[in-house]
Amino acid sequence: MTIPSDEADLFSDEARLDPYPIYDRLREAGPVVHLTRTDLYALTRYEDVRAALMDWRTFSSARSVFVDPQTNAQLEGITLCSDPPEHSLLRSVLGRPLRPELMRDIAPRVEAAADEIVGALVDRGRFDAATDLAEHLPMTIVSDLVGLGEAHRGKMLQWAAAIWDVQGPVNERFTAATPLVEEFLGFAAEEAVPGRIVPDGWADQLYQAADRGELPREKCPVMMLDYVTPSLDTTILAITNMIALFAAHPEQWTLLREDRSLVPHAINESLRVESPVPQFSRVLTEDHEVDGVPLAAGTRVALLYGAANRDPRKYPDPARFDITRRPSDQLAFGRGEHVCIGMNLARLEMSALLQRLADRVERFDVLAARPLLNNGLRGFEHLEVQVTAG
Numbered sequence: 001m002t003i004p005s006d007e008a009d010l011f012s013d014e015a016r017l018d019p020y021p022i023y024d025r026l027r028e029a030g031p032v033v034h035l036t037r038t039d040l041y042a043l044t045r046y047e048d049v050r051a052a053l054m055d056w057r058t059f060s061s062a063r064s065v066f067v068d069p070q071t072n073a074q075l076e077g078i079t080l081c082s083d084p085p086e087h088s089l090l091r092s093v094l095g096r097p098l099r100p101e102l103m104r105d106i107a108p109r110v111e112a113a114a115d116e117i118v119g120a121l122v123d124r125g126r127f128d129a130a131t132d133l134a135e136h137l138p139m140t141i142v143s144d145l146v147g148l149g150e151a152h153r154g155k156m157l158q159w160a161a162a163i164w165d166v167q168g169p170v171n172e173r174f175t176a177a178t179p180l181v182e183e184f185l186g187f188a189a190e191e192a193v194p195g196r197i198v199p200d201g202w203a204d205q206l207y208q209a210a211d212r213g214e215l216p217r218e219k220c221p222v223m224m225l226d227y228v229t230p231s232l233d234t235t236i237l238a239i240t241n242m243i244a245l246f247a248a249h250p251e252q253w254t255l256l257r258e259d260r261s262l263v264p265h266a267i268n269e270s271l272r273v274e275s276p277v278p279q280f281s282r283v284l285t286e287d288h289e290v291d292g293v294p295l296a297a298g299t300r301v302a303l304l305y306g307a308a309n310r311d312p313r314k315y316p317d318p319a320r321f322d323i324t325r326r327p328s329d330q331l332a333f334g335r336g337e338h339v340c341i342g343m344n345l346a347r348l349e350m351s352a353l354l355q356r357l358a359d360r361v362e363r364f365d366v367l368a369a370r371p372l373l374n375n376g377l378r379g380f381e382h383l384e385v386q387v388t389a390g
């Protein structure tokens with residue numbers, strides 16, 4: 001069977017701003033499409049992406065999950081880019097502070113902070129949902145918990161965005177991000193070390209695990225990336241996307257205000273319609289057929305979560321934002337062995353803000369929006385909104 005090929009550049013400005021027509025084209029062309037520019041074999045259909053995520057033995061993360069071969073080689077062995085048994089060890093240490101019972105402990109603090117920020121912004125009437133609202137919890141509570149100290153907090157967002165940019169191919173964004181990534185890696189290795197970071201914070205706990213012999217010490221600086229890189233922008237974008245969707249669909253906001261049991265479903269539905277992390281990749285460890293299409297061992301396969309989440313075979317009328325759809329099986333947090341380790345934290349932050357906003361806001365109107373251009377993420381950099389209190 002011949003595999004269709006496509007010259008789409010998923011990392012061009014145009015495709016970052018609106019990938020959906022490309023996703024639709026690829027999804028209809030066949031179960032697997034060869035993206036010639038990046039030499040990736042794209043899976044776009046829900047069932048195929050889900051099956052790949054559930055089969056780490058065949059779809060391996062150990063040769064990294066990004067695009068550029070050099071970056072992939074450099075990042076082999078971090079949590080995201082490893083397979084069991086190494087992955088299980090790293091993930092068990094990394095996941096300790098993110099356990100559900102610890103999330104329950106921090107919930108009152110998150111809810112109080114959500115209450116305070118929503119109160120202040122609604123009183124103001126007009127604010128930037130990306131910077132004033134969505135950044136607040138990740139940049140205060142989550143950054144405190146990670147515990148890298150105050151000194152470089154202002155730089156964290158820039159550093160994290162740069163790390164996402166180098167997850168694409170070597171384009172202009174990638175090149176511009178490289179010095180910032182080096183700066184961050186330098187900070188992680190030299191400055192964010194025990195004695196200079198918050199005692200018993202999440203970062204410090206990694207070093208404590210290394211001291212107990214549970215983890216090679218040289219893994220600690222890159223494992224800090226696992227707390228910083230995915231805990232800021234992803235959640236910030238997810239919150240901002242949610243506000244944009246409710247502004248565009250006021251009837252859905254009214255539904256949510258009338259029935260708060262819809263909050264978890266609203267979170268899943270907004271992540272489904274607008275997935276902040278649209279893709280990662282895997283490498284095949286053996287010859288394998290995807291939906292009847294044979295692929296050779298060593299093939300790098302792109303898992304397009306953003307396309308799978310809008311597969312009409314799975315979700316009828318997929319572009320429609322409908323919080324009564326209850327799509328708890330959406331793939332924006334991945335699935336299987338590497339399923340997002342921070343999803344309970346992200347859900348806690350999103351839910352606390354939604355609840356408080358539902359108490360206070362009757363409708364959102366978007367005054368101005370600036371989309372984010374980043375190789376690994378999708379969403380808004382700015383979203384100026386006016387709220388009607390009520």
Ligand code: HEM
Pocket residue numbers: 061065079080081091094098226227230231232234235238275276277280305331332333334335337338339340341342343345346
């Ligand atoms: C709405 C917000 C978030 C989204 C959309 C998101 C998305 C994802 C996705 C798609 C994966 C799977 C990667 C793969 O398939 O290889 C993942 C893994 C991961 N996420 Fe998240 N994430 C979010 C929030 C967070 C937070 C708050 C943290 C940390 C506190 C976090 C930490 C991680 C880590 C460490 C992994 C790697 C897990 C592993 O490889 O076993 N994420 N995330």
